[in-house]
Amino acid sequence: MAYFKDAQDVYDTLGKLFVDLGADDELGPRFRKADTIVRYEFTNPDSQITVRLQPNQPGEVDFGESEMEPDVVMSMEADTAHRFWLGQVNVTVAMARGQIKAKGPVAKILKLVPMTKPVFPRYKKQLTEQGRSDLANV
Amino acid sequence: MEAFGATQWSGFKDFCQFASPTRVVAGRGLLDGAGFEFAKEGASRALIVTDAGVRATGLPDRVADGLRGGGVEPLGVFDDVPQDSDAGVVAECASVAKAEGADSFLALGGGSVIDTAKAADVLFTHGAEIAAYEGVYALPRAADGIGPPLPLAPLAAIPTTAGTGSEVSPVAVVKDPGREIKIFVLDFPLAPRLAILDPESTATLPAPIAAATGMDALTHAIEGVTSTEWSPFGDAYALHAIRIIRDNLERAVADTSDEQARGEMLVAANLAIVPTGLGATGITHSLSHPCGARHGVPHGVANAINLPVVIEFNAAGDDGVADRYREIAELVGAEPGGSGAAVGSALADWVRELTARLGLPRRLSEVGVSEESVPQLASDAMGEGSTLVNPREPSEEDFAELYRRAL
Numbered sequence: 001m002a003y004f005k006d007a008q009d010v011y012d013t014l015g016k017l018f019v020d021l022g023a024d025d026e027l028g029p030r031f032r033k034a035d036t037i038v039r040y041e042f043t044n045p046d047s048q049i050t051v052r053l054q055p056n057q058p059g060e061v062d063f064g065e066s067e068m069e070p071d072v073v074m075s076m077e078a079d080t081a082h083r084f085w086l087g088q089v090n091v092t093v094a095m096a097r098g099q100i101k102a103k104g105p106v107a108k109i110l111k112l113v114p115m116t117k118p119v120f121p122r123y124k125k126q127l128t129e130q131g132r133s134d135l136a137n138v
Numbered sequence: 139m140e141a142f143g144a145t146q147w148s149g150f151k152d153f154c155q156f157a158s159p160t161r162v163v164a165g166r167g168l169l170d171g172a173g174f175e176f177a178k179e180g181a182s183r184a185l186i187v188t189d190a191g192v193r194a195t196g197l198p199d200r201v202a203d204g205l206r207g208g209g210v211e212p213l214g215v216f217d218d219v220p221q222d223s224d225a226g227v228v229a230e231c232a233s234v235a236k237a238e239g240a241d242s243f244l245a246l247g248g249g250s251v252i253d254t255a256k257a258a259d260v261l262f263t264h265g266a267e268i269a270a271y272e273g274v275y276a277l278p279r280a281a282d283g284i285g286p287p288l289p290l291a292p293l294a295a296i297p298t299t300a301g302t303g304s305e306v307s308p309v310a311v312v313k314d315p316g317r318e319i320k321i322f323v324l325d326f327p328l329a330p331r332l333a334i335l336d337p338e339s340t341a342t343l344p345a346p347i348a349a350a351t352g353m354d355a356l357t358h359a360i361e362g363v364t365s366t367e368w369s370p371f372g373d374a375y376a377l378h379a380i381r382i383i384r385d386n387l388e389r390a391v392a393d394t395s396d397e398q399a400r401g402e403m404l405v406a407a408n409l410a411i412v413p414t415g416l417g418a419t420g421i422t423h424s425l426s427h428p429c430g431a432r433h434g435v436p437h438g439v440a441n442a443i444n445l446p447v448v449i450e451f452n453a454a455g456d457d458g459v460a461d462r463y464r465e466i467a468e469l470v471g472a473e474p475g476g477s478g479a480a481v482g483s484a485l486a487d488w489v490r491e492l493t494a495r496l497g498l499p500r501r502l503s504e505v506g507v508s509e510e511s512v513p514q515l516a517s518d519a520m521g522e523g524s525t526l527v528n529p530r531e532p533s534e535e536d537f538a539e540l541y542r543r544a545l
Binding site: 072090091092093095096097098101102103104105106107108110111113114 | 152153155272273274275276319321322366367416417520521522523525526527531
């Protein structure tokens, strides 16, 4: 059974993490050094998050349809994305197995992977504070 | 499972993947039998893709005769591939193939030529522009994207250098002139159907290029063994490649008429790329790609210079990794015993001495890289995909320090 019950559930949890990271004084500017727009296309449940990661631009995050044109599209099950942000997914293995599909100049996004490490406990804490122990402890 | 790469350095891994789908024929006199071999892959009308330098050697005419002899019609020679090919050349090549009524491609050249033919094959088969397929496993697939990748038109490759191994790798890299970036495409159908390894195809290779491309092959082999994405299958290929390089690279460079050594180096380069082509690489590549992009340093030369500092950095980091370097050091007779740092230092010195004997530059400062470039190069290196699969996680500061050691 999928972790998230519908798209709104994805946006309320994973989506909130992206919004909060964009507003973070320390991490936000570091992620925006990627200088790209990335779209995460999730299945099960079908949902979509588009994130603007461009220097000197606000950390814009769109849920669902977006007018932002992505450079990179990362496709995966929402469960895979959730487990990645909990620190449970080896991204290179997931790409090799086709669990994560990357379209576009993927190096821009791979550059960010080492920076995600400190975000893992933050995501877990966020979920716990949201009363989502079902998601925090998978 | 760790989020930043496996920490298992021996035994049965949690996950690894291996594939080497290209049929390889290796031997003497094979250029004359190119058609006989390529017809087995379904080719009947082939466009020969090459560059002006190779064309001047007369090899394309020889291969065209070989195609005819096996019943494959050579439809012409596309020789407009530059040293660093781009999306426009790829589109032109695909367009020529369509106009001539080709049903297959034969690439005759180094990495740029073979990658151009691979990318042109994608456009020839699926249409659009090569940038539309940029990424990892992004080629069209059956069953609404989750089935097997759709096949490309038959592609045969005859390498004229012994280094890149592109003739068997599932990767194509070309420049995008509009965006000033490299377009990286990785997917299984990009591995050519057929590779023909005949030392006659490297007979006119100048010694400095044979040296640089040979060091590229050595780098592939060493990083294939020491990457977090190592596999027992890849080890078998890469470790044997190291043995062959140990015994033949200097011979092939010292005497370019040594057909035996040239043939062995073609095989070594071919073996060495197999694990790398599936992602088992490391930060020597992360350091070297920006040197090429920003300063025009030939890839093999940059690898030869950067490899020793990376070996020292990685081997000092983890006992399991050090044991992998120890196995390589034993193969080349440089195993000193002792700590990982000692192994790394001894193996790095062996590489440096080999580089010197080959007559290649030994410092980045000799090839146009300066201290002022280091911060930009280090930033670029962080964005390389190879960085994620290096056995020791580097920071941007680590990259800057590694560049300074190599200056």
